[in-house]
Amino acid sequence: MTSSTHLRDVEFVDFVDGTLPTARVQHVADCLSCRARAEELSAAMTAAAGDDVPEPSSVFWEQFSVRVQQAVRNEPERLGWVWQLLQPAGVRWTALAAAAALILAAALWRPASVAVPPAPQPQSAAVPGSQPDVTADDDTFGDIESDEGWALVRTFADELAPDAIDAAGVSARPGSAEGIALRMSDSERRALAQLLEDEIKRQRRTEASS
């Protein structure tokens, strides 16, 4: 940046902050348009800076602290068993647990079968060999409450504070579970893989014995 080129937006900010390099300050002194702009911005800053927030009385501050104290004491206990289990690593372990729950749920969810009569097909749409296979498996919401994967997700959801879930980046957005997995450390990924492997083995044993 030469001293003859006009100031960029961020340089004007440096100018009003008083951090612009001397050579560039010299340009402001020499250049009418830059000087006019800088003066405008400085005037706006002076106008804004002249407005003080009224200082509340000491009585207000005492009452405020008491109000916050009472509100905080009335907050429900947020340290459920999942939190205790996941200590001390905090939110990273929350993310790990939530990711494990989401992935497990996706891998293991076998909704209970509910017989659904095939829907009548319009004659005009009937093409031999291309009939949709309408079976009980299409009813994914058939018996959700008895599903193990869903129960696991629900258990975690009951135990986690919404703010902590947000902070961990867990959401229902597509790809969010993958995002969490990508942010894990190697040891966390290994722990997650072990959890998944154990659960899949357990599921296979259950299926083999039944």
Add this chain to the structure above:
Amino acid sequence: MAGRVFSLSAAVTPGWKLVMSNVDDRSLVEACLDGDAASFDVLVERHRRQVYQVCYRFVGNHDDASDLAQDVFIRAYRSLRTFKGRSAFGTWLYRIAVNVCLNRVSGRQTVTEPLDAREHEDRAHEQPEGAVLRHERAATVRAAIARLPKKQRATMILRIYHELPHEQIAAILGSSVGAVKANFFHALANLKKLLQESGR
């Protein structure tokens, strides 16, 4: 963990405030997470003015600022486990405060309170005429700032009134330093235009 080093609850004695003034924010957070609720009270006392002032800048009146500031501390308490200490506790609180305020002011007009509604103020030494003029000027500037786009408004409040460095504002708003400076430039330029429109 700090809570294991000293018991804050046991420290509630006549010299309690003096003791607490030497405990850093992070230790207080850890003590609170260890179940020492009194340590959160110290954090509130330490940061309440800064939080209230941010809220006041966004909403322009004492009652709403007071409610919002309380909401900020309750949210901070609920999310205390998510505070990782990568930034200062004050920066983390600013972030919560700005989010709470931006959510609140979305689509709402800032209501600047009338002068006679400001009974909560400490104005023992002020001349009445001076107060009226000051209030009028302040109301004009606040109305103009309230019309700025959200990020410009937040940047201006944190930079001018809280005198935070651009780096800290970037951390609070989740932006780059360059973006913060660009926002600040546009905020000043727009403020200038709005003040000219209002005859100042």
